[in-house]
Amino acid sequence: MSGDAQISRLKPGRRMDIRRENERAILEAAEKVFAEAGFGGATMQLIADMAGLPKANLHYYFATKEDLYRRVVQQIFEIWLDAASSFDDAPGPVEGIGAYVDAKMDISRTHPHGSKVWASEVMHGAPVIQDYLETTLRDWTEGRIAVIQRWIDEGKMQPVNPRHLLYLLWATTQHYADFGHQIQTLNDGRPLSDKQWNEAKASVKDMVLRGIGAI
Amino acid sequence: MSGDAQISRLKPGRRMDIRRENERAILEAAEKVFAEAGFGGATMQLIADMAGLPKANLHYYFATKEDLYRRVVQQIFEIWLDAASSFDDAPGPVEGIGAYVDAKMDISRTHPHGSKVWASEVMHGAPVIQDYLETTLRDWTEGRIAVIQRWIDEGKMQPVNPRHLLYLLWATTQHYADFGHQIQTLNDGRPLSDKQWNEAKASVKDMVLRGIGAI
DNA sequence: TCATTTCCTGACCGTATGGTCAAGGTGAAG
DNA sequence: CTTCACCTTGACCATACGGTCAGGAAATGA
Secondary structure (H helix, E strand, O other), X not given: OOOOOOOOXXXXXXXXXXXXXXXXXXXXXXXXXXXHHHHHHOOHHHHHHHHOOOHHHHHHHOOOHHHHHHHHHHHHHHHHHHHXXXXXXXXXXXXXXXXXXXXXXHHXXXXXXXXXXXXXXXXXXXXXXXXXXXXXXXHHHHHHHHHHHXXXXXXXXXXXXXXXXXXXXXXXXXXXXXXXXXXXXXXXXOOOOHHHHHHHHHHHHHHHHHHOOOO | OOOOOOOOOOOOOOHHHHHHHHHHHXXXXXXXXXXXXXXHXXXXXXXXXXXXXXXXXXXXXXXXXXXXXXXXXXXXXXXXXXXXXXXXXXXXXXHHHHHHHHHHHXXXXXXXXXXXXXXXXXXXXXXXXXXXXXXXXXXXXXXXXXXXXXXXXXOOOOOOOHHHHHXXXXXXXXXXXXXXXXXXXXXXXXXXOHHHHHHHHHHHHXXXXXXXXXX
């Protein structure tokens, strides 16, 4: 666990604000702690400390550790779904996939904790979000496969297997969040700079778009 | 946790064999449990049950939970390093990177648990294998970057950023192990068949080799 | 057979954790 | 000011976990 100070908390205001602000602070702290320690390794005490609240207060807003965890995972999934719209209103793979890579790389940079929690959840067999995988994610995937297939049929890219293209996109973009520590270690212990992030995005886009014959 | 039966154990023989066989059974069970539950979620009791031994016996062979975990992680790292030799004695990227993708995809299929334990370890900040990242992995990475750069200089592939190419390779190949549950869910709940694995390997190789302009 | 080393294991212990609760504080409505 | 619903929290509890240990079983070699 890194020795960061506690998560910032805004001053409370009206009743409604108290609830919203506390839930936000708890979720933000929980995302970080779950990412850094895993579900089993995370403790409510640690989350409470990081959120700047007594442990009993966490249980006032979230009945159980599992409830809190579920909320964190759902939150991440929604962020990804939002960003996935990059795919839709694009005339071809260069714009669509290019924008999707950009969006997912940006999320990897801005929400590394969330990405890790998701990865951990899936690696452990998706005990709490299995239904999401079978409904929302499956539907989204089928839709995107259809879009890619259309681009192939229109001769806008090589006839690659759309499913494995999606896996490559997910894997590569999320790698920069999930394995960020390894990347940082291989970068002389320093986080990627703005310039290096742009280089990463450009490299990934270049290899992917060339790999599918779109450029 | 899946309801699998306990790990198979060979019948004991001589003194030396007892030790070897028990350590093997424990490590095999531990790899699976750590992968499925994470370090914090794994319990010595669960590992013991899966290995078919009383918990106290685990502590006879491995002093602490952390010792056992460390051995599991090291084991995986060595398997990857072995496979990485595919890279070395190759005349160009088609053979070298092609063989590397094949080797890593095979490991993702044969050692999915190990891959997950590694991923989890890195995601949590590499608390026990940080030194490996800074020494062995860094050296290996630099060496491979030099090889790729040479191929670029010899005009055998496009001038992509070798570092990000390596990240793309790691991410994509390991994705089939680490996110195997998600892939299985999107495959109607069934594990990939032999045919589907070959399709996956071919797709990844095709996209990567085309992406770096080697084909 | 006997001595010695290695292996095995049930019972036990201290600690940390998720969760509870009752009593008290605080903002808003009338 | 009073009321009441909402919020806060220190103290507490039962459980589960990692780890220990003492005493016995089994293999090995003389």
